[in-house]
Amino acid sequence: MNTVTKTSAARAVAASKIYGSGDAEVRALDSINVEFASGMFTAIMGPSGSGKSTLLHVLAGLDPVTSGEVFIGEIELSTLKDKELTLVRRDRLGFVFQSFNLIPTLNALENMTLPLSLGGRKVDPAWQDEVVKAVGLGDRLGHRPNELSGGQQQRVAVARALLSKPEIVFADEPTGNLDSRSSSEVLSFMRAAVDNFGQTIVMVTHDAGAAAYADRVVFLADGRIEAELMNPTSATVLDRMKQLGG
Amino acid sequence: MWIVTLKGLLGHKLRFMLTGLAVVLGVAFMAGTLVLTDTIQVIFDDLVASVNDGTDAFVRSNEVVDSAFGEERNRVSAALLPQVRAVQGVAQAEGDLQFYAQVVDAKGEAIGNPGRGAASFGFIWNPGRLNAYRLVAGNSPSAAGEVVIDRGTAKKGNLRVGSKVKVLSQSAPQDFKVAGIVTFGEADSPAGASVSLFTSEEAQRLSGALGQYDGISVSAVDGVSQEQMVRRIDAALSDPKVEVISGATLTKENQDEFTQQLSFFSTALLAFALISLFVGSFIIFNTFSIIVAQRTREIGLMRAIGASRSQIVKSVIAEAALVGILASAVGLGIGILLAAGLKALLAGLGIDIPAGATQVLPRTIIVCLGVGTFVTIAASVLPSRKASRVSPMQALRSTGSDPMKQLGRRSTIGVVITAVGVGSLLYGLFGNVENPTLFVGIGALVVFLGVAALGPVIARPVSRVLAAPLPKLKGMVGVLARENAVRNPRRTASTAAALMIGVALVGFITIFAASIKNSIATAVDSAFTADFVVAAKGGGPPVLSGFSPDLAQKIKEVPGVGASSGLRFAGAELQGKGVFIIASDPATSTELFDVQPESGDFKQLGIDDVAVSSDRMKKEGWVLGQRISAKFPKGASTLKITAVFGLGQQAGLSDYFISLAGYDAHYTQQLDSQVYAKVADDANPRVVGREIQKILKEYPTAELLDQEQFKATRSGQVDQILNLIYALLALAVVIALIGIANTLGLSIVERTNELGLLRAVGMTRRQLRSAIRWESVIIALLGTALGLVIAVFFGWALVTALRDQGLSGFVAPIDRLAVIVVLAGFAGVIAAILPARRAARLNVLDAISQE
Structure with missing residues (x-):
């Protein structure tokens, strides 16, 4: 499994997440061990209920683990209080959600700089120019989300995630609501972020085509890691899914 | 459909509790007022009935003047008493007198609370059935120098039978x-x-009524009815200035007189209760509007599966009706409890209301439930119509706030409504109409509705201006607060409108009071040329109190006092019109007040002379030397205008001056309201002041004031009333704050996703709370800004309209208005506490994953 030689940006050690108790007990994550290397684009796949979203939430400090440990860099999340977790999210992590990614009252640029302004940090203008150029919104930066297309909105969300130079970006089905053309725009943007800026990205998806943009695919089922695939293509991903799905 | 309504209510208990609270408070205020005044009314009716219990007939003068000071009636000759006693069927007949008599205890303190409590009366002790009192210690008064006092006075003054007391009267x-x-x-x-x-x-002797009575109470022998008694006495007396009424009529008259006074009090309180309900209606309107917007999908779905428009309307209205009825019922219950509490409060203030069952009349129940429910339903009509316009297609689209449509039309409607309101208000104030209060009241109401209708149009620009410093101050949190406050101008505006009403009234009354105080100061500065004035502590009640003329006499005799005069305020009818008159010593008055004599000789005012202000002369078209008809308590008369002066009612004085000798001739009771003194040129004012203070030791209800102190105490009295009105308006403001909290709470539910996202990308709980707090402050300041604009207009209009009544000019007290703004800001912070806490507690994961 350890073909990755780079340092790890995030990892889970024997992480379990259990909902309910007794007969109603659901093991969303079952003592999972996984590591995400810096500068790599990883996709997490699996059928619904496999625990892929839970894994993402746990890694991102949005949901505490029931047992085990979760690290962002060298910070162990389960010992942190809400305030500290919030600051980790703000300063070290980036997020892209499936929908409702942008604050409707803020324009595109304000949305992009939101985590930085919440932290009272100044944006590095050179970096901002670079990201803005890459996001390809041109003159629409002053527009509010409802004046942008779905693809544009998601690209703004990715740009927001990149702008604070986080250690890792978590994306939860970022193209789930998009048509194929918009999807490829967003995914190419994410790919470019990894290639050009050395960004680490972990993305949950159920779309083999999306997963093909990643460097590595981790397959989950019943809260466990069932398989992994390096340098995937749509075909190899679909193939593996078929095998797993039985 | 009914099940949907009911489920809707049960599903949002907290939301409806908050909405209901707005109605509960208003209704409770109303119910409390009605129950309290009904209770007092019944107690007083019983009291009057028992006072007059033994009286079958009452003989009195038919010469009466009804003025601002109440009804003043002439006395009758004591010679009537034997004539009445001689009438067949009279068991007992006794003369009555009611007059000012204040008991002073051994420490020299006036017993009771002469400044503002119940009055102090002296009466004749009558034996037998005509006595309403019961001896519990000692004996009836049988000689000069003996007095019988009530147990309340005895307790307060620590007095017992045999104690020595001093009595202040007109002697x-x-x-x-x-x-x-x-x-x-x-x-x-x-x-x-x-x-x-x-x-x-x-x-x-004490009341200066030698050989006279206020009237004669008659008790008939068994078997003679009140009507028979009245007829027989009437037939036996030949004096055309005397009338005989039955005991029942007397009781009815006394009760009616009290009812009238009480109704002034209850009308005032009810007005404030209605203001609270009016404010509450904005909150109901707002809640239902937001709920309808949030339920667009649900309503669309119901339309899709076959619910008709009218069914949707009915369902929303039914929901409102249920909330209204429940809230009104709760309010009624609280109001009844409140009345008991208010009674205790009055007792604490020295206004002891005797024990009596709390009166909850059917009228109270009907009015409270009716008004509360009506207000709730009326406020939900517009939201229900909006709900009915939801198309089935909207079930499929996502919810979300409706964009601003038809702003142009709305501006026009708002401007028209506001203009109508302003017109009605100005017409009431300046139009010389029969019932100005009605036009002014309705005008004010319509102005509020008009500005509220304009609200959504002005909310965005005004809020942006108000919130302009926020982004600098609070960074991104400030930006978010500002944007959230203006994102739904309709909602922000109607939330702010509720506070606007409260602030407008508070601001208006503040401006009005400041203008009054300024007028007082101006009047004192321009007219007050005396060095000292002796006035009643705390202002004192206007009727049946004052100082014996003995005080003015003693002050006149103080070495170093140059000019001095007692001053009396009186009511009379001149040329058939009720007027306010000042009586003083004409020889010295011009030295004590600069009334700016213009023609005639003010100093030579005789018993049947009157000095009239030049302003009044012009208005009435009178000329110097003209005789005008007058009606006083002691009968009709003719007064000759012998002097004209400059400073009349417009300057806060009176348009009419008569001499003290004239007052003496025309009025029964002789009490000075104030005594003015000017120090002689060669005397030391401090020494003279000390000498006057010595005299006042005998007059514990009086205090010595110089010009500045006099101004201060008059201003203090205005402030007292101002504070009372503030207290009464507080409820309306509290309800408006509940409204802000309610709107924020509902908005937060709507913004769950967004808040979750903010938290996910790194907004701390503290920052989130801060953003909501500032949003609340912006809404509160928007309401305050609109309210103050209206307040300034109302204040200016009323002050201008009352220019003839002695208000010298419009004064907007910047400092006090600034305090209102600051307090409103803090109020916004308080209103945001619960919504902010709730938002901060949102689980991030739940919030972002919620659809």
């Missing part, structure tokens, strides 16, 4: 021995009033 202060102590039925005193009872001769 010089005198010592009396307490001969006995009485109760009024079971109560220590009648409604907390101080009562002293004297022999007939003593009473006549």
Whole structure:
């Protein structure tokens, strides 16, 4: 499994997440061990209920683990209080959600700089120019989300995630609501972020085509890691899914 | 459909509790007022009935003047008494007198609360059935120098039978021995009033009514009805200036007089209750609007599966009706409890209301439930119509706030409504109409509705201006607060409108009071040329109180006092019109007040002369030397205008001056309201002041003031009333704050996703709370800004309209208005506490994953 030689940006050690108790007990994550290397684009796949979203939430400090440990860099999340977790999210992590990614009252640029302004940090203008150029919104930066297309909105969300130079970006089905053309725009943007800026990205998806943009695919089922695939293509991903799905 | 309605209610209990609270508070205020006044009314009716219990007929003068000071009636000759007693069927007949008599205890303190409590009365002690009091210690007064006092007074002054007391009346202060102590039925005193009872001769002497009575009470023998008694006495008396009425009529008259006074009090309180409900209606309107917007999908779905438009309307209205009925019922219950509490409060203030069952009349229940429910339903009509316009297609689209449509039309409607309101208000104030209060009241109401209708149009720009410093101050949190406050101008505006009403009224009354105080100061500065004035502590009640002319006489005799005069305020009818008159010593008055004499000789005012302001002369078209008809308590008369002066009512004085000798001739009771003194040129004012203070030791109800102190105490009295009105308006403001909290709470539910996202990308709880707090502050300041604009307009309009009544000019007290703004800001912070806490507690994961 350890073909990755780079340092790890995030990892889970024997992480379990259990909902309910007794007969109603659901093991969303079952003592999972996984590591995400810096500068790599990883996709997490699996059928619904496999625990892929839970894994993402746990890694991102949005949901505490029931047992085990979760690290962002060298910070162990389960010992942190809400305030500290919030600051980790703000300063070290980036997020892209499936929908409702942008604050409707803020324009595109304000949305992009939101985590930085919440932290009272100044944006590095050179970096901002670079990201803005890459996001390809041109003159629409002053527009509010409802004046942008779905693809544009998601690209703004990715740009927001990149702008604070986080250690890792978590994306939860970022193209789930998009048509194929918009999807490829967003995914190419994410790919470019990894290639050009050395960004680490972990993305949950159920779309083999999306997963093909990643460097590595981790397959989950019943809260466990069932398989992994390096340098995937749509075909190899679909193939593996078929095998797993039985 | 009904099940949907019911489920809707049960599904949002908290939301409806908050909405209901707005109605509950208003209705409770209303119910409390009605129950309290009904209770007082019944207690007082019983009290009057028991006072007059033994009276079958009453003989009195038919010469009466009804003025601002109440009804003043002439006295009758004591010679009537034997004539009445001689009438067949009369069991007992006694002369009555009611006059000012204040008991002073051994420490020299006036007993009771002469400044603002119940009045102090002196009466003749009558034996037998004509006496409403019951001796509980000692004996009836049987000689000069003896007094019987009520048990309340005895307790307060620590007095017992045999104690020596001083009694202040219109005669010089005198010592009396307490001969006995009485109760009024079971109560220590009648409604907390101080009562002293004297022999007939003593009473006549103290009230300056030698050989006279206020009237004669008659008790008939068994078998003679009140009507028969009245007819027989009427037939036996030949005096055309005397009338005879039955005991029942007397009771009815007394009760009606009290009802009238009470209704002034209850109308005022009810007005404030209605203001609270009016404010509450905005909150109901707002809640239902937001709920309808949030339920667009659900309503669309119901339309899709076959619900008709009218069914949707009915369902929303039914929901409102249920909330209205429930809230009104709860409000009614709280109001009844509140009335008991208010009664206790009044007792604490020295206004002791005798024990009596709390009166919850069917009228109270019907009115409270009816008004509360009506307000709720009326406020939900527009939201329900909006709900009915939801198309089935909207079930499929996502919810979300409706964009601003038809702003142009809305501006036009808002401007038209506001203009109509302003027109009605100005017409009421300046149009010389029969019932100005009605036009002014409705005008004010319509102005509020008009500005509220304009609200959504002005909310965005005004909020942006108000919130302009926020982004600099609070960074991204400030930006978010500002944007959230303006994102739904309709909602922000109607939330702010509720506070606007409260602030407008608070601001208006503040401006009005400041203008009054300024007028007082101006009047005192321009007209007050005396060095000292002796006035009643705390202002004192306007009727049946004051100082014996003995005080003015003693002050006149103080070495170093140059000019001095007692001053009396009186009501009379001149040329058939009720007017306010000042009586003073004309020889010295021009030295004490600069009334700016213009023509004639002010100093030579005789008994049947009157000085009239030049302003009034012009208005009435009178000329110097003209005779005008006058009606006083002591009968009709003709007055000659012998002087004209400059500073009349417009300057805060009176348009009419008469001499003290004239007052003496035309009025029964002789009490000075104030005494003015000017120090002689060669005397030391400090020494003279000390000498006057010595005299005042005998007059514990009086205080010595110089010009500045006099201004200050008058301003203080205005402030007292101002504070009372603030207290009454507080409820309307509180309801508006509940409205802000309610709107924020509902908005937060709507913004769950967004808040979750903010938290996910790194907004701390503290930052989130701060953003909501500032949003609340912006809404509160928007309401305050609109309210203050209206307040300035109302204040200016009323002050201008009352220019003839002695208001010299419009004053907007910047400092006080600034305090209102600051307090409103803090109020916004308070209103945001619960919504902010709730938002901060949102689980991030739940919030972002919620659809």
